[in-house]
Amino acid sequence: MQAHVLRRAYIEFFKERGHLHLPGAPLIPIDVLGHLDESTLFTGSGMQQFKPYFAGVATPPSRRITTVQKCVRTGDIDSVGDYSHCTFFEMLGNFSFGDYFKAEVIPWTWEFLTQVVGLEPERLCATVYKDDEESYAIWHEKIGLPEDRIHRLDEDKNFWPANVLSEGPDGPCGPCSEVYYRLVPLEELTTDPQLTPTQRFLKDEAEGRWLEIWNNVFTQYNRSTDADGKPILTPLPQKNNDTGAGLDRIAYIAQGKRSVFETDLFGSTLEAIEKLAGVRYEGSMSPTDFAFRVVAEHTRCMVFCIADGILPSNEGRGYVLRYIMRRAVRYGKMALGFDSPFLHEVAPHVIAQMRDFYPELEERRALILQTIRTEEEQFRRTLDRGMRILTDMLHSVEVQATKRLPGHDVFRLYDTYGFPLRLTQELAAEVGVEVDLEGFEAELETQRVRSQQSSKIDREVFSASVLMGVIGADLPPTEFLGYHTLQAVAKVLAIYVGDQRVEFARAGEKVTVVLDRTPFYAEAGGQVGDTGTLVAPEGETTCALRAEVCDTQKSALGVYLHSVIVQEGELRVGQKVYATVDRVRRLDIMRNHTATHLLQAALRQVLGTHVYQKGSLVAPDRLRFDFTHTAPMTDDELRQVEELVNAEILNDVELEVHWDVPLEEAKARGAMALFGEKYGERVRVIEIPGFSIELCGGTHLQRTSQVGLFRIVSETGIASGVRRIEAVTGRAAWQYTLQREQSIKQLPTLLRAQVKRLDDVIVALDRLIRERDELAKRNRQLLLERSIARLDTLEPTLVDGVPVLATSIEGVDAKTLGDLAERVAGRLKTAIVVLGTAVEEKGLVAAKVTADLVQQGYHAGNLVRELAKIIGGGGGGRADFATAGGRDYSKLTEALKTVPDLVRAQKKQKP
Numbered sequence: 001m002q003a004h005v006l007r008r009a010y011i012e013f014f015k016e017r018g019h020l021h022l023p024g025a026p027l028i029p030i031d032v033l034g035h036l037d038e039s040t041l042f043t044g045s046g047m048q049q050f051k052p053y054f055a056g057v058a059t060p061p062s063r064r065i066t067t068v069q070k071c072v073r074t075g076d077i078d079s080v081g082d083y084s085h086c087t088f089f090e091m092l093g094n095f096s097f098g099d100y101f102k103a104e105v106i107p108w109t110w111e112f113l114t115q116v117v118g119l120e121p122e123r124l125c126a127t128v129y130k131d132d133e134e135s136y137a138i139w140h141e142k143i144g145l146p147e148d149r150i151h152r153l154d155e156d157k158n159f160w161p162a163n164v165l166s167e168g169p170d171g172p173c174g175p176c177s178e179v180y181y182r183l184v185p186l187e188e189l190t191t192d193p194q195l196t197p198t199q200r201f202l203k204d205e206a207e208g209r210w211l212e213i214w215n216n217v218f219t220q221y222n223r224s225t226d227a228d229g230k231p232i233l234t235p236l237p238q239k240n241n242d243t244g245a246g247l248d249r250i251a252y253i254a255q256g257k258r259s260v261f262e263t264d265l266f267g268s269t270l271e272a273i274e275k276l277a278g279v280r281y282e283g284s285m286s287p288t289d290f291a292f293r294v295v296a297e298h299t300r301c302m303v304f305c306i307a308d309g310i311l312p313s314n315e316g317r318g319y320v321l322r323y324i325m326r327r328a329v330r331y332g333k334m335a336l337g338f339d340s341p342f343l344h345e346v347a348p349h350v351i352a353q354m355r356d357f358y359p360e361l362e363e364r365r366a367l368i369l370q371t372i373r374t375e376e377e378q379f380r381r382t383l384d385r386g387m388r389i390l391t392d393m394l395h396s397v398e399v400q401a402t403k404r405l406p407g408h409d410v411f412r413l414y415d416t417y418g419f420p421l422r423l424t425q426e427l428a429a430e431v432g433v434e435v436d437l438e439g440f441e442a443e444l445e446t447q448r449v450r451s452q453q454s455s456k457i458d459r460e461v462f463s464a465s466v467l468m469g470v471i472g473a474d475l476p477p478t479e480f481l482g483y484h485t486l487q488a489v490a491k492v493l494a495i496y497v498g499d500q501r502v503e504f505a506r507a508g509e510k511v512t513v514v515l516d517r518t519p520f521y522a523e524a525g526g527q528v529g530d531t532g533t534l535v536a537p538e539g540e541t542t543c544a545l546r547a548e549v550c551d552t553q554k555s556a557l558g559v560y561l562h563s564v565i566v567q568e569g570e571l572r573v574g575q576k577v578y579a580t581v582d583r584v585r586r587l588d589i590m591r592n593h594t595a596t597h598l599l600q601a602a603l604r605q606v607l608g609t610h611v612y613q614k615g616s617l618v619a620p621d622r623l624r625f626d627f628t629h630t631a632p633m634t635d636d637e638l639r640q641v642e643e644l645v646n647a648e649i650l651n652d653v654e655l656e657v658h659w660d661v662p663l664e665e666a667k668a669r670g671a672m673a674l675f676g677e678k679y680g681e682r683v684r685v686i687e688i689p690g691f692s693i694e695l696c697g698g699t700h701l702q703r704t705s706q707v708g709l710f711r712i713v714s715e716t717g718i719a720s721g722v723r724r725i726e727a728v729t730g731r732a733a734w735q736y737t738l739q740r741e742q743s744i745k746q747l748p749t750l751l752r753a754q755v756k757r758l759d760d761v762i763v764a765l766d767r768l769i770r771e772r773d774e775l776a777k778r779n780r781q782l783l784l785e786r787s788i789a790r791l792d793t794l795e796p797t798l799v800d801g802v803p804v805l806a807t808s809i810e811g812v813d814a815k816t817l818g819d820l821a822e823r824v825a826g827r828l829k830t831a832i833v834v835l836g837t838a839v840e841e842k843g844l845v846a847a848k849v850t851a852d853l854v855q856q857g858y859h860a861g862n863l864v865r866e867l868a869k870i871i872g873g874g875g876g877g878r879a880d881f882a883t884a885g886g887r888d889y890s891k892l893t894e895a896l897k898t899v900p901d902l903v904r905a906q907k908k909q910k911p
Contacts, residue, residue: 001117001118001251001254001255002251002255002264003247003248003251003263003264003265004356004357006117006247006250006251006254007068007090007092007247007357009112009116009117010066010068010092010112010116010245010247011066011068013108013112013116014064014066014094014108015066017064017108018062018064019062019064019065019066019094020061020062020064020065020066021065021066021067022061022065022066022067023067024043024046024049024067024068024069024070025043025048025049025069026043026308026309027042027043027070027071027072027304027305027308027310028042028043028308028309028310028317029041029042029043029044029048029049030049031048031049031050031051031052032049032050032052032053032058032060033052033058033556033557035556037049037051041316041317041320042071042072042073042074042317042320043069043070043071043072044071044072044073045069045071045091045093045244046067046069046071046091046092046093046095046242046243046244047093047095047217047242047244048069049069050065050095050097052556053095053097054097054172054219054240054242055172056238057473057556057557058556058557060097061681063096063097063098063099064094064095064096064097064099064100065094065095065097066093066094066095067092067093067095068090068091068092068093068247068357069090069091069093070088070089070090070091070304070358071088071089071090071091072087072088072301072304072305072320073087073089074087074320074324077323077324077327080293080294080297080298080327081290081291081293081294081297081331082285082290082293083258083259083260083261083285083293084208084211084259084260086248086260086297086301087297087298087301087324088297088300088301088304088305089246089247089248090246090247090248091244091245091246091247092243092244092245092246092247092250093242093243093244093245094108094241094243095240095241095242095243096240096241097238097240098238098239098240100241101218101220101239101241102134102135102138102177102216102218102241103138103142105216105241105243106135106138106139106142106143106177106216107138107142107143109179109214109216109243110124110143113179113213113214113250117250117254118254119181119253119254123181123182124145124149124179124180124181124182125145125149125150125151125179125180125182125201125210126139126143126145126149126150126151126177126178126179126180127150127151127152127153127157127158127176127177127178127180128150128151128152128153128158128175128176128177129152129153129154129155129158129159129175129176129177130152130153130154130158131175132158132175132177132218135175135177135218136150136152139177147197148197149197151197151198151201151202152198153198153202158175158176158177158178159173159174159175159176160173160174160175160176160217160219161173164223165223165231165233166231168223168225168231169223170222170223170224170225171222171223172219172221172222172223172236172240173219173221173222173223173233174217174218174219174220174221174239174240175217175218175220176215176216176217176218177215177216177218178212178214178215178216179212179213179214179215180201180205180210180211180212180213181210181211181213181249181253182209182210183208183209183210183211183253184209188209189204189209190203190204211249211253212246212249213245213246213249213250213253214243214244214245214246214250215243215244215245216241216242216243217241217242217243217244218239218240218241219236219239219240219241219242220235220236220239220240221233221234221235221236222234222235222236248260248263248265251263251264251265258283259283261283261292261293261296261297262283264353265353266296266297266300268349268352268353269296269299269300269346269349269350269353270292270296271349272345272346272348272349273292273295273296273336273346274292276338276342276345276346277332277336277337277338278337279336279337287335288335288336290331290335291331291332291334291335291336292336294327294328294331295328295331295332295336295343295346296346298324298325298327298328299328299343299346299347299350300350300354301321301324302321302324302325302328302343302347302372303347303350303351303354303361303368303372304354304358304361305317305321305324306321306364306367306368306371306372307358307360307361307364307367307368308360309612309614311371311614311628311719311720311721311722312325312371312375312720312721313719313720314720318719318720322375322720325343325372325375325376325379326379326418327418328343329343329376329379329380329383329418330383330418330419333380333383340380341373341376341377341380342376343372343373343376344369344370344372344373344376347368347369347372348365348369351365351368359667364610364612366608366609366610367610367611367612367628370610370630371628371630371721374630374721375720375721379418382416382417382418383417383418383419385417386413386416386417386418386419387419388876389413389417390413390417390419390424390427391427392861392862392865392876393405393409393413394427394428394431394433395431395859395861395862396862396865396866397862397866397902397905397906399433401905403432403433403434404433404434404435404436405424405428405433405434405435405436406436406439407435407436407437407438407439407440407441407442407443408439408443410424410435410436410439410440410443411439411440411443411444411447414440414444415443415447421435421440471496471499471512471514471555471559471561472493472494472514472555472557472559472561473555473557473559475493475494475514475559476516476559477557477558477559478514478515478516478517478518478554478558478559478560479516479517479518480517480518480519480521480522480560481517481518481519482518482519482520482521482530482581482699483657483699485519486519486532486580486581486583486586487519487578487579487580487581488517488518488519488578488579489576489577489578489579490515490516490517490518490576490577490579491515491516491517491574491575491576491577492513492514492515492571492572492573492574492575492576492577493514493515493516493573494513494514494573495511495512495513495514495571495572495573496511496512496513496514497509497510497511497512503572503573504570504571504572504573505564505566505570505571506566506570506571507566507567507568507569507570508565508566509565509566510563510564510565511564511566511571512561512562512563512564513534513547513561513562513564513571514559514560514561514562515560515562515577515579518552518560518562518579519532519579519580519581520532520549520552520560520562520579520581521552521581521586521698521699522552522553522554522560522561523551523552523553523554524554524697524698525616525618525674525696525697525698526596526615526616526617526618526698527589527593527618527698527699528589528617528618528619528620529551529552529553530549530552530581530582530585530586530589531548531549531550531551531552531581531582531585532548532549532579532580532581532582533546533547533548533549533578533579533580533582534546534547534549534562534564534571534577534578534579534580535547535577535578535580536569536575536576536577536578537578544568544569545566545568545569545570545571545575545577546567546568546569547564547565547566547567547568547571547577548564548565548567549562549563549564549579550563550564550565551563585620586699587701587706587730588620588621588729588730588731588732589618589619589620589699590699590700590701590706591701591706591707591708591729591730592618592619592620592622592623592727592728592729592730593618593623593698593699593700594655594688594700594701594704594706594707595623595645595649595707595710595727595729596616596618596623596625597686597688597692597694597696597700598644598645598648598649598688598691598692598704598707598710599623599625599641599645599710599725599727600613600625600627600672600692600694601644601688601691601692602640602641602644602645602648603627603629603641603725605644606637606640606641606644607629607633607637610628610629611627611628611629612627612628612672613625613626613627613672613674614626614627614628614722618698621728621732622713622726622727622728622732623726623727623728623729624724624725624726625724625725625726625727626718626722626723626724627722627723627724627725628721628722628723629721629722629723630721632715632717632723633715633723638712638715641712642710642711642712645710646709646710648688648691648704649704649705649707649708649709649710650705651704651705652703652704652705653688653689653690653691653703653704654689654702654703655686655687655688655700655701655702655703655704656686656687656688656689657684657685657686657687657700658684658685658686658687659684660682660683660684661682661683661684661685662681662682662683663679663680663681663682663683666683666685666695669685669693670693671683671685671693671694671695672692672693672694672695673694673695674695679695683695684696684697686698686700688704707729707730708729708730708731708733708734709729709730709733709734709737710727710728710729710733711727711728711729711733711736711737712725712726712727713726713727713728713736714726744761747761747764747765748760748761748764751764751765751768779811780811780812780813780816783810783811783812784812784816784820787809787810787811787812787820788820788823790809791807791809791820791823791824792827794807794824796828796831796833797900799900799903799904800903800904800907802831802832802853802858802903802907803828803830803831803832804831804832804833804834804899804900804903805824805828805831805832805833805834806833806834806835806836806896806897806899806900807834807835807836807896808835808836808837808838808892808893808896809835809836809837810837810838811837812837813839814839814844814846814883814885817835817836817837817844817845817846817883818846818881818883820835820846821833821834821835821846821847821848821881822848822881824848825848825849825850828850829850830850830852830853831848831850831853832847832848832849832850832853832858832860832863832899832903833847833848834846834847834848834863834864834867834896834899836867836892836895836896837892838889838892841887841889842873842885842886842887842889843871843872843873843885843886843887843888843889843891843892843895844883844884844885845864845867845868845871845875845883845884845885845892845895845896846864846881846882846883847860847863847864847867847881847882847883848860848880848881849863849879849880849881850880851880854879854880857906857907858879858903858906858907859879859906860877860878860879860880860881860882861876861877861878861879861882862876862906863882863899863902863903863906864876864877864882864883864884865882865884866898866902867884867895867896867898867899867902868884868885868886870886870891870894870895870898871884871885871886871887871888871889871891871892871895872886872887872888872891873885873886873887873888874886
């Protein structure tokens with residue numbers, strides 16, 4: 001059974017048993033309410049998006065759900081390359097929210113594995129929690145498994161979360177029942193008669209003879225603690241089932257392969273690597289085959305991450321992705337001989353293999369390939385730089401004195417510059433230097449713990465934000481009227497001070513107000529919340545009221561929360577009020593929101609279809625748009641984008657709003673979706689005919705001409721592969737244009753020029769710039785001549801018989817500093833010359849060692865490296881010439897005073 005057949009068979013099997021098939025969540029962990037799950041960097045299980053359903057703070061669309069979930073777990077990332085570990089995998093899941101339980105799902109598990117997949121029953125065994133008599137009885141009496149193939153295990157193995165009974169946390173928990181497949185012939189299992197069947201199973205499982213392929217988790221208890229801190233298990237009123245089954249593992253068993261890497265999930269990718277490398281994959285544990293698996297697995301992981309909007313960076317999930325990419329490059333370079341970028345040529349084969357079930361891979365192909373290639377090119381430059389740094393480390397004064405490379409330096413090479421430990425050891429051995437392995441392992445373990453903590457699901461599985469409930473949890477969702485009106489009569493359902501409900505609020509008090517219906521848009525999708533007023537006239541209620549609405553937010557359950565300051569009168573629960581949105585502010589927001597859609601479409605026309613939205617802010621005074629692109633935009637590109645947007649504004653196109661569109665239909669029509677956003681089965685689509693079509697729940701103008709004017713204010717980079725445009729529209733764009741005009745009008749006075757046209761300003765500026773450059777050139781020449789005259793009078797000091805000249809000079813740049821060092825050394829014939837200067841509050845040093853002294857073992861690069869440490873920087877170079885810089889120019893004099901001692905230290909190291 002090929003993987004795509006297994007996926008479909010699983011979905012159909014559970015659909016036939018009343019399950020609603022829902023799409024999996026993005027790899028950025030977004031739950032069913034659209035909230036980011038802060039407990040983990042990546043989606044790591046099928047149940048993760050359903051936490052609000054399991055916690056009971058949201059109602060599922062069906063009590064039976066099935067999914068295929070893409071997952072990333074990186075706790076064992078350094079083991080990837082063997083036969084079993086993967087960072088990316090697919091989890092088959094079926095879930096029950098207070099519906100079926102053990103008596104139904106255990107037989108279904110057995111039926112699917114033995115009858116649908118066709119696994120031999122005699123090669124399967126089950127594990128249960130040691131006190132779970134119900135599961136044990138089902139496996140033994142209903143399924144017919146013999147007692148020696150049902151293993152009772154403790155809470156560390158078969159309770160969820162692991163060790164929850166003894167260690168916590170409090171909250172929902174329950175026993176697990178797992179299914180294992182025997183990978184070896186029966187006669188290869190442990191037969192020690194002194195061990196129980198369960199002990200023999202644990203020994204064989206630890207040694208890789210059994211493989212877990214399915215796990216049923218039964219959340220049936222709520223854990224709490226008594227006054228003495230002892231755990232209490234209270235049965236939950238609603239018992240849930242959470243199934244996780246590994247598609248990759250089931251596929252390799254069903255296809256009779258030796259590992260997941262020989263199934264159709266990886267076959268075409270490995271073949272592509274073979275052709276690119278000119279090396280055959282044998283499937284062994286040799287370094288070459290290990291590298292094949294690393295490249296194939298990591299390429300699959302990076303393709304899915306980038307498709308879900310995760311881009312390489314130096315923190316969070318972007319750091320993990322960057323580490324995965326660099327690990328693949330290292331193995332490709334060191335073991336497979338790839339001397340130029342290659343991952344972007346492997347990635348298309350992953351896309352081709354997986355795109356039928358994951359169409360977003362094909363949709364975002366351009367972004368995926370461009371991101372991979374750019375990152376690899378940058379890393380290869382880093383790798384080359386690392387080689388130079390390693391060379392400098394090995395020849396430093398400290399390392400040469402101790403003949404030992406510190407562990408923290410080895411780890412920095414490994415983590416930052418991609419150097420495998422083995423390569424560092426080999427290069428160090430060539431110059432007689434030992435590597436501090438203990439120090440390296442300590443640094444590596446610290447990073448491994450940090451990676452595990454950041455990528456696994458937190459032990460506090462249901463975070464406080466999920467379990468504490470939300471303001472208005474007992475209230476119905478608010479009816480939103482703001483698409484069609486900015487004023488409405490509404491009833492006050494609740495008033496809160498903090499999270500405490502009150503019956504009334506008086507003038508001067510700040511409260512949160514829940515209405516039964518509202519015209520106020522709640523902050524979402526980058527669009528800020530509405531402001532306005534709540535008014536109750538005298539005579540309609542028992543008291544007059546005027547209150548300012550300062551912001552509008554929305555709870556997880558669709559209850560709109562109005563932040564209100566009572567200005568006059570009294571606000572009471574049950575009161576009817578006139579709710580009025582600030583019309584001028586809302587129009588400004590809608591101008592920026594509609595312009596944001598125009599901007600994204602224009603960027604894709606000018607830069608390419610790899611452009612996707614990575615975030616946005618739609619405020620009344622400006623818009624901010626973050627998008628995927630690897631290079632700064634040119635002035636011409638920015639001009640083209642502005643022209644396209646303003647042309648569409650002048651076209652006066654009427655926007656089309658499509659309500660309640662099936663998600664798949666919207667995607668088929670080409671509707672753009674926001675990276676990492678989770679959408680329901682039916683969506684709202686905003687279309688600017690012939691130009692833009694997007695999924696969007698925000699408020700918009702009726703016609704493009706209402707935007708007025710669009711101007712780009714800035715374009716900057718905010719992360720690797722992510723750019724940001726800030727722009728203004730309407731009134732703000734008019735003010736921006738006026739300000740620029742006023743600035744231009746001030747130029748003639750500043751330039752002291754007669755100006756009739758803008759071209760005259762440019763001519764005057766060009767003249768001043770040329771005059772300034774000429775003066776700067778003359779100044780540099782005068783400083784150089786003065787420096788040369790001074791240096792020509794200086795004589796070196798003998799340091800253990802070696803002529804040494806170390807001094808500072810003023811007003812020269814880095815190149816000139818180096819030229820002067822060369823000039824002085826040439827005059828002296830035999831000498832070590834070290835010159836320093838300050839440029840823009842940074843310290844610079846240049847060292848020149850004449851050829852005869854280089855032959856005696858003196859080294860300019862090692863010299864300036866030590867000087868750089870004093871001035872807070874780094875540097876190095878050849879034995880005869882080297883430069884360095886540092887941020888603390890105030891310590892330049894101190895650094896130059898150490899030159900004689902550094903020269904003496906080099907003399908002691910001479911062979």
